[in-house]
Amino acid sequence: MAVLTATDLTKRFGGLTAVKDVSFTARPGEILSIIGPNGAGKTTVFNLLTGFLRPDRGSVSLDDMDLGGVSPESRCRAGLARTFQIVQPFRGLSVLDNVVMGAMLRARSIEMAREIARKVLSDLDMSALCDVSAGQLPIGDRKRLEMAKVLATSPRALLLDEVMGGLIPIEVKKMIGFIQRLRERGIALVVIEHHMSAVMQLSDRILVLQNGEPIATGTPAEVTRDPVVLSAYLGANFAASRS
Amino acid sequence: MKPAHSPLTGLLLPAAGFVALAVLPLIFSDAFFVAAVTLALLGAAASLAWNLSGGYAGQLSLGHAAFYGIGAYVSTILFLKAGISPLIGMWLGAIVSAALAVFLGAITMRLKGSFFVMSTLAFGAVVHISAINLRDLTGGPSGLAIPLRPSPENLIFAKKLVYTYVALVLVIVFYAVTRMIAVSKVGYALVAFRENHQAARALGIRTLPLRIGVFALSAGLISICGSVHAQYYLYVDPDSVMGLNLSLNFALMAIVGGLGTAYGPIVGALLVSVVSVVMQVYLGDQISGLTQLAYAAIVILVLLAAPTGLGPSVHAFLKRSAIWRS
Ligand SMILES: Nc1ncnc2c1ncn2[C@@H]1O[C@H](COP(=O)(O)OP(=O)(O)O)[C@@H](O)[C@H]1O
Ligand SMILES: [Mg+2]
Numbered sequence: 001m002a003v004l005t006a007t008d009l010t011k012r013f014g015g016l017t018a019v020k021d022v023s024f025t026a027r028p029g030e031i032l033s034i035i036g037p038n039g040a041g042k043t044t045v046f047n048l049l050t051g052f053l054r055p056d057r058g059s060v061s062l063d064d065m066d067l068g069g070v071s072p073e074s075r076c077r078a079g080l081a082r083t084f085q086i087v088q089p090f091r092g093l094s095v096l097d098n099v100v101m102g103a104m105l106r107a108r109s110i111e112m113a114r115e116i117a118r119k120v121l122s123d124l125d126m127s128a129l130c131d132v133s134a135g136q137l138p139i140g141d142r143k144r145l146e147m148a149k150v151l152a153t154s155p156r157a158l159l160l161d162e163v164m165g166g167l168i169p170i171e172v173k174k175m176i177g178f179i180q181r182l183r184e185r186g187i188a189l190v191v192i193e194h195h196m197s198a199v200m201q202l203s204d205r206i207l208v209l210q211n212g213e214p215i216a217t218g219t220p221a222e223v224t225r226d227p228v229v230l231s232a233y234l235g236a237n238f239a240a241s242r243s
Numbered sequence: 244m245k246p247a248h249s250p251l252t253g254l255l256l257p258a259a260g261f262v263a264l265a266v267l268p269l270i271f272s273d274a275f276f277v278a279a280v281t282l283a284l285l286g287a288a289a290s291l292a293w294n295l296s297g298g299y300a301g302q303l304s305l306g307h308a309a310f311y312g313i314g315a316y317v318s319t320i321l322f323l324k325a326g327i328s329p330l331i332g333m334w335l336g337a338i339v340s341a342a343l344a345v346f347l348g349a350i351t352m353r354l355k356g357s358f359f360v361m362s363t364l365a366f367g368a369v370v371h372i373s374a375i376n377l378r379d380l381t382g383g384p385s386g387l388a389i390p391l392r393p394s395p396e397n398l399i400f401a402k403k404l405v406y407t408y409v410a411l412v413l414v415i416v417f418y419a420v421t422r423m424i425a426v427s428k429v430g431y432a433l434v435a436f437r438e439n440h441q442a443a444r445a446l447g448i449r450t451l452p453l454r455i456g457v458f459a460l461s462a463g464l465i466s467i468c469g470s471v472h473a474q475y476y477l478y479v480d481p482d483s484v485m486g487l488n489l490s491l492n493f494a495l496m497a498i499v500g501g502l503g504t505a506y507g508p509i510v511g512a513l514l515v516s517v518v519s520v521v522m523q524v525y526l527g528d529q530i531s532g533l534t535q536l537a538y539a540a541i542v543i544l545v546l547l548a549a550p551t552g553l554g555p556s557v558h559a560f561l562k563r564s565a566i567w568r569s
Binding site for chain 1: 426427428432434435438439441442445448449
């Protein structure tokens with residue numbers, strides 16, 4: 001039972017093909033990681049999945065619904081949510097109100113949304129920050145707020161774009177634990193991450209992109225054994241770090 | 244936007260403010276003072292209406308005088324030509340304004356920032372010019388005079404003080420409407436769009452119908468102010484009910500007092516009125532343009548000192564002081 005399916009996604013920006021023939025499925029309770037060097041087209045894939053960009057070719061479906069031409073807001077309502085690599089807080093609002101904005105989707109009233117938001121913030125150990133203005137948060141907390149906002153929409157499929165970027169090691173560890181709990185809840189997760197040890201710990205499957213093209217896909221063990229990947233992306237450093 | 248109001252700022256303070264506004268004209272019953280308070284309150288009501296769309300939704304409109312003027316003309320024309328009471332006419336004006344706002348909004352609400360502002364400017368100008376040229380209907384540039392036939396049914400009162408309270412009722416009702424919207428899902432969605440429309444979309448917040456809806460509500464409410472304006476002056480002409488300066492004033496009062504807050508337009512309207520009255524008294528009309536210049540200078544000074552508007556800045560200052568907390 002696949003939740004999210006991408007088929008042959010292709011996107012060109014002028015002469016540059018940012019994403020070429022990318023296909024995958026994300027299943028409930030599974031984590032698919034997308035890795036690849038900067039500029040490989042990972043974020044563009046998320047933009048195509050969530051409808052912020054229109055693919056030149058290919059399609060996206062959620063369960064059996066084809067999402068062609070469906071707006072980002074409708075995709076979120078259908079259960080497909082994403083975080084932004086460059087976090088997008090509502091700066092002028094409190095942390096709680098930021099999360100309320102997400103929680104409204106599944107709540108009949110603001111009071112109900114506030115309850116949901118408090119719950120999500122407490123799951124993320126952010127209860128103490130409820131009244132802090134989002135614009136004043138340090139980067140680590142902003143990343144967690146970005147997660148909290150989308151989680152409040154109760155997604156079935158969740159796309160996380162470098163939510164560990166800029167976090168200190170202890171925060172990374174917490175975030176890994178948290179993402180594992182999301183998997184246990186049965187959410188289909190697609191994770192873009194540069195943090196290799198996190199990717200190895202979390203992923204059920206990994207998709208490797210280079211210059212917009214998928215060059216390998218498989219379990220962490222398979223991908224790290226793949227010679228194409230080793231030479232193209234992970235390089236000698238990673239091979240060394242494993243020994 | 245505060246998630247929850249303390250009882251003090253939530254209910255007591257506004258109530259005290261409204262009581263003060265209600266009592267003041269009784270104590271200082273001088274005709275000049277009563278007129279100044281009445282116009283300040285009518286301005287506050289109009290700016291409150293403007294602020295729903297311009298402040299909460301962040302859809303900065305410089306065309307709202309068109310809706311104000313439509314309110315003034317529709318109720319007046321219906322009264323003069325068909326003998327329909329302005330109490331009914333003002334609702335018909337509000338419906339016309341709201342319908343036009345839906346039409347305009349459906350076309351322009353997809354435009355970004357300054358393009359939307361330009362489209363409202365153009366709309367305001369088109370309606371203004373139409374009022375000047377549709378002579379048979381509007382009396383052209385010389386306008387329409389309403390005969391003085393005092394009766395509550397005509398919304399015409401010999402005692403000008405009555406208008407003060409009509410305007411105060413509008414202020415209180417519009418304030419309540421604003422507060423109700425601000426704490427609702429609609430209000431939150433509008434703020435989300437205003438603060439970061441990309442983030443709002445990613446959270447499944449569909450704002451286009453809401454923004455059009457609140458634009459229509461805003462237009463309808465300000466249209467009612469226009470109808471009251473006509474009955475107060477017993478006279479309507481294009482420049483005084485549809486001029487661009489009127490649109491600028493609606494926006495200015497909200498911005499000075501605190502954009503996107505419920506009390507901002509009231510604070511702003513009172514301040515702007517005090518300034519203009521003081522200037523009329525001390526500068527008179529002797530050097531034309533001087534009043535406007537001083538006025539502009541004061542607005543700039545206020546905004547330099549309190550960039551988020553007077554209300555929020557004072558509020559933040561009070562919050563920082565210990566007295567407020569205890
Ligand atoms: N909106 C856009 N317009 C033009 N080029 C873009 C746009 N978005 C991304 N790109 C380009 O597409 C390529 C892939 O970018 P991106 O998907 O952000 O990579 P990644 O997330 O893997 O680092 C980059 O070369 C980037 O400059
Ligand atoms: Mg990226």
